[in-house]
Amino acid sequence: MTNHWLSVIVFAPLVGAAINWLVGRRVRSEAFIGTVACASIGVSTVLAFIIAFGHDGALRGGEEVHIVYSHLWTWMQVGDFRADFGFAMDRLSGIYTLFVTFVGLLIHVFATGYMHGDKSFYRFFAYLNLFMFMMLTLVLADNLLLMFVGWEGVGLCSYLLIGYYVDRKEAGDAAKKAFVANRIGDWGVILGIMFVFFLTAQAGRPSISFFDKTPIGIDVTSALATIGNMTSDPFAWSTLFAGGITSAAILLFIGATGKSAQIPLFVWLPDAMAGPTPVSALIHAATMVTAGVYMIVRCSQIYVHAPTALFVIAIIGAATAIFAATIGLAQNDIKKVLAYSTVSQIGYMMLACGVGAFVAAIFHVMTHASFKALLFLGSGSVIHGMHHEQDMRRMGGLKKFMPVTFWTMLTGLFAISGIPIFAGFFSKDEILWKTWSAHNAAIPDGANIVLWVVGALTALLTAAYMTRMMVMTFGGTERFREAPAGGQADEAHAHAYDENAKPHDAQFASAGDRPQHRPGETIGDAHDTHGAHTAGAHGAAHTDDEEAHEHHGLAPGQVPHESPLVMTLPLIILAVLSTLGGLVGVPYALSTIVGVKDVNYFEHVLEPVIAHAPESGAGHATASHAAPASRAEQTASSTHGGEGTTPATVGEGSQGSGAHAAAPAANAHPPEEVRMERWFTLISIVIAVLGIGLGWLIFNHQPLLRMPRLLENKYYVDEVYDATIINPIKVGSREGLWKIFDAGVIDGMVNGVGRAASGAGSIARRLQPGFVRSYAAIILLGALVVVGYFTVFVVNSLR
């Protein structure tokens, strides 16, 4: 079905960005810029909901899968290669579009409050809108190449927004770091796309499209379906480099490790917190960083044929999850905690992908988008209220001053920890359960238990460090009243406020994550009038604490304040989502406890568009339980699964109803498995409660408890990278490439050409001595040669 409103979803933010960039910079009215930015996302959001749930919408439940197309133009066509500039919304991209636009809208609204008073307000919102355009391109693209355009575009916007504070060196450094780390991943993606084309061309149906479609009368076959019909790579480490499906899958996954901040490329995400907090919430928590998960799930047909790749993903995901969670336990910057938490949660999603639970991964992406955006915006609200103080050691007791922020963030804490009813509970529990019960070719026997243990430990740690964050921020004594180092500066700061009699000083607080707005200048002026000693103190405050990002924090006697409505309203909406959002995907085993059957809307919607990991032969009795009589096909394929040979495939679109396991989950739950799942749910709840309890017990008494140095220093990963990769490259570039290759070879070649020319000239110069008689001699010599030639050869030949 074609519906060109789909393109409007994508292009509305671009129009918003253009207006803000071209007009907004001249108008300089925050109301105008904010309205344009929010309205353009609002248009996208409304259209996304209409197209998803309207007549023949992509997300209408039921067996028949609708895909909404919007073919704009043929982008390039060279021989068999064809890439269209076209969008398509199926159920997977539909879900992504919904939460990207909706969460994006809320964050835009929040940002109008948060960025109030910033010097380049228009630039921020132009970038933010541009990001939305790129993200929607990524999600709605109907082929790999256009997806890659969006993929690169969000990377660019991420770079621009991390480095938004152009006058701060660490922001610029962080932006560069993010860009370079992502470039490494993008190398994998582009090679992976070439591989997909190569594989499909070998199969005789070259394509990079996601779907079967017929734009302007030309049939385009789905690359994924083509690969889905191939035979599976066997499970063997050697297949990683064999050049088959597994290699393509691993190359694409390398891209995902870059974009989704997995080991080994996760290092950029914590540094990316140098950007404004709404950016952290939108890009580095809710949407962009889940693009890697999106790509893997979108290419699930490739991955289910590459069990080795899936196993690698599961290992990387689990390792990242626990690795980041332990680091998160020891951070003191409120945004850094959330950053590591994001890395850890994406690790969960990767783990889910790795064990073949793609639906659970997407479910967690969705719930994570709401609760992590909530937590980030909450932290933004705290930072705003604390006048750009980000160090939790200087907070404490904020509950009294910021009740709305506290209560909304508390729902975020419950959601991320996995307390029942809250959104994260269902998705996290689902991932853990699927990990435990993973029996397929991808996961060797025993590995599922190890992965589960790692996942469960991570859940415990998650609950603990999030509780620590909440306790340090909102509980305990009001540490912000204690005069911190550089108190003189803060005094001067306060003085400046009084001097200028600002009604709402928070708007004019400087530093934190936005150093370049007016108050800094105002204060600077005040210093001038107050003489040199305050100016000196002010300078000292800027240098005394690197970790605290040259913040000012609260002045003595000042108290934190609750944020304005534009900031708390998105918090409240997100809190509601974080509380109730999980109910769209309640698993069968849990809904039946309260007597409701078959309410797992989420799984019903997504199952038909997602491929399933081939069953392994060993010990998966459940498959044979799965099929009722009405599903003859499925019986057949699960029998195959029992033999452990045939890869089960599910095509998209036209092939969607074929093959294996498209059955509603309700039919696939034998009683003993349901009992097991309930026990595991109980374990999950115990873990969550234990984590929160432990966190409360430990950190409520000692909020400033010093963490192990290894964790505080993030396992020295940055240092190790510096020593093993960055420095060798630097040294190699300087000593080898520059001094030897550039100065020697390149410059040598250039200079050599010059020298050769002048050398040849100095020889030729001898022909021009300037003596007329020598010229005459040369002429004579030439004449003699010519005449001699003629006499000897030509005359002889004439005879």
Added chain:
Amino acid sequence: MVPLSWYLILSAVLFTIGAAGVLLKRNAISMFMCIELMLNAVNLTFVAFSSYFRDVTGQLFVFIVMTVAAAEAAVGLGIIIAIFRNRESLDVDEASVLKF
């Protein structure tokens, strides 16, 4: 009847004298006259062959050569006078300012 070879030998002798003069003399006027000598040696060859082959083309060439020689003499003498005015000397070895 004088045989053809005598003419050619005389012509060769004259041409060699001319060439040697161009190469060995330093005075520009002398060189110039030697060049004329070489031209006339060639003219002699032309005329000799013309007579021998009973073909008038050779004599036509002689006229052309004489015309060119006249023109060359005019230009060449002009240059020599200009050089002399500038340098007060006709030694060609000293006139080497155009050398690189």
